[in-house]
Amino acid sequence: MAEATIFANQTQTLEPFKGVKKVTIEEYFSSGHRTCQGCESALVMKLMVKAAGPRTIVLGSTGCMYVANTTYYSTPWVVPWMHTQLGSSGSAALGTAAGLKALMKKGKMKAEPINVIAFCGDGGGADMGLGAISATLTHKEYNSLILLYDNESYANTDIQLSGLTPYGAHTTFSPPGTVKRIIHTRWKKNVAGMLAAGHPECRYVATVCASYAVEMMNRVRKALTIPGPTFIHSLDPCPKGWDYDPMLSHELGELAIETGIFPLYEVEDGVVKYYGKTKAIVDGRKRKPVREYLLKQGRFAHFTEEDLAYFQAKVDEMWEKWEMPGVVAFRKQPGAVPSVN
């Protein structure tokens, strides 16, 4: 039993993949799903569990990755998988990890590190389930990863706006009309920044994009290696919800980063580190104009020059006026000493 106790907060050793050729060939999210052509969220599922490996339990809260993936008789999941309620990714991760820990600690089960990953969509993660995720990130003695796959809408119920839908986007709950062109006037929540800032004992929070597959998988591996609860926010282009040609999914992911709309960073033990193209932007590389990203998508087809200018100004504000671009949204005090980053 003493030996079992050692395992209680131990995680697996998962070395980062050094280059795409070093990535393991085994698939744990395989055929049998029915996601749309060009679905980046399905790619995220595949890369996430490939990075995690076979000693993993995946919990999926309600969302398109439940409805489109897991149809009775045709599951794509090679590892154990279980559905959880829309607002319960946090509770599912916590409960599963607590159950495993209790049984291993008491010698009722073979002690070994088992990855617990719970995923949620932007609706389940940023709207309904935010409280449960927040709570889970305070329970440092239970190892789990919560992955928020953000396709910026409730995508399995006909594309309705969520707390992470961008300003002005055309969804079935925010259709442009003759009197009101913009129905959805709210700005996207800063979920990863909020969770990183508000949970001092959560040791790892990151943003990822599957357009950069190896980097994304290595963030998942790091999150699973660090003890305690961790959180990853992934931006997933969605051909159906965003209304573009499926061949553009990868390109749109890159554009979201290159325009600076979705910065890539990781917060490890409180230290913020930008990576990939975002790091280049932080180091002085010019951001692409947001119109290149927005105008490739039908959901912004009703945008006028004025709307594009507003969107660009909001993104500029994040990069020029925030304490840390994309992370800490407090305004810098004019004339104050530079912030510590």
Place this chain on the structure above:
Amino acid sequence: MAVATRPAPAAAVLEEKEMLISGSEAVAEALTLADIDVVTAYPIRPYDTVMQAIAKKIANGKLVAEYIVAEGEHSQFEIVKHASTVGARVFCGSSGVGWMYAMEAITVTPALRVPMIALVGNRALDDPGAFGVEHNDALSVRDLGWLLCWIDTSQEAFDTTLIAYRVAEDRRIFLPIAISADGAFLTHSQSLTRVPPKEWVDTFLPPYRRGDLLLHPDNPITVAPQVNEDWVIEIRRQNNAATERAYTVIEEAYADFRRIFGRGPENPWFEEYMTEDAEIILMGMGTLSLPVKVAIRKMREDGKKVGLIRLRWFRPFPHEQLTRALRRAKAIGVIDRDYSFGSPFGSGVVATEVRAALYNAEHRPPLIGFICGLGGREVTLEDVYKLTDICYAAAKAGRAERGTYWLGVRE
């Protein structure tokens, strides 16, 4: 079951000890002996006393379990639901609107065949705010696949907790069970309780084994995929079949409990008090039995033949056993500590169920519903005399003048 063939432990070696504890503390004693693995807490009166008792057990090293204070009842129930799927024995609970806040998680628990045990410290539903007992919170799971029972004393709280795990974790059942305890009257009131040694409990209660339903990398199953119209009716019927099997499994569990602990009721379904020769049979659930029993003893002195049936199990509903027990009654008075607005005859839930249970019976005496003691208001002896008189009048007339009476209401 293998456990049924084991010999009973020698009573001479180990003995039960007697403790003066509340209903909530009795549940906590049982949970300690059942060696639960994961427990989640969130404050709401009056059920929270059980969590306070468990927290103390864990703090003092009497129980080794993961004790998680959640950020709301929904999470509380989801956390233990998931802990149970990896093989942990779990416990949870709530009261009143807290129970209702968890309702989505409560709904999916029986559908996932998770054998968790929950304590409902019965409490009125807001608004307006009230801490006192009403049964509507627990009755809200009536149609969801939970097995549902009511307890009356600390002893019954202790015994029923062990029996509940035994029944819920039986592979023929695999359903959650809600144990209802009248808020304050039972959760907070102490009575003498016999607590058996751990060895006896281990003989009665085998370890929880999830078998091929276990969520583990060595058993890579997919749980709760989308089935839509292709399969859901079959799955619902399987749930129903498990509930039907509970009639047998509950009787087996009580028989084994009596064999091992040397006490416990012959009839798991309900307690009968002075019903052998009763003309009027009163019915109810929970701690209501105390004033009713006192009133019956007084009325017996006046030559009135009145008896009481106190229901223990509400789901599954013991309709056959009740039909037999009510065979000789000239009138039945059902006292509901709940309400069902707009129901047939404006009755409470129990009265409606008993009426339905008797529909095919050969002998169908007049049945009158009484809504009584809502929000924790005292059910007085006068109330019981009054409703008995109404029952006598119905017995004499051969029919009930009204379906339902509200008693003790300020006009």
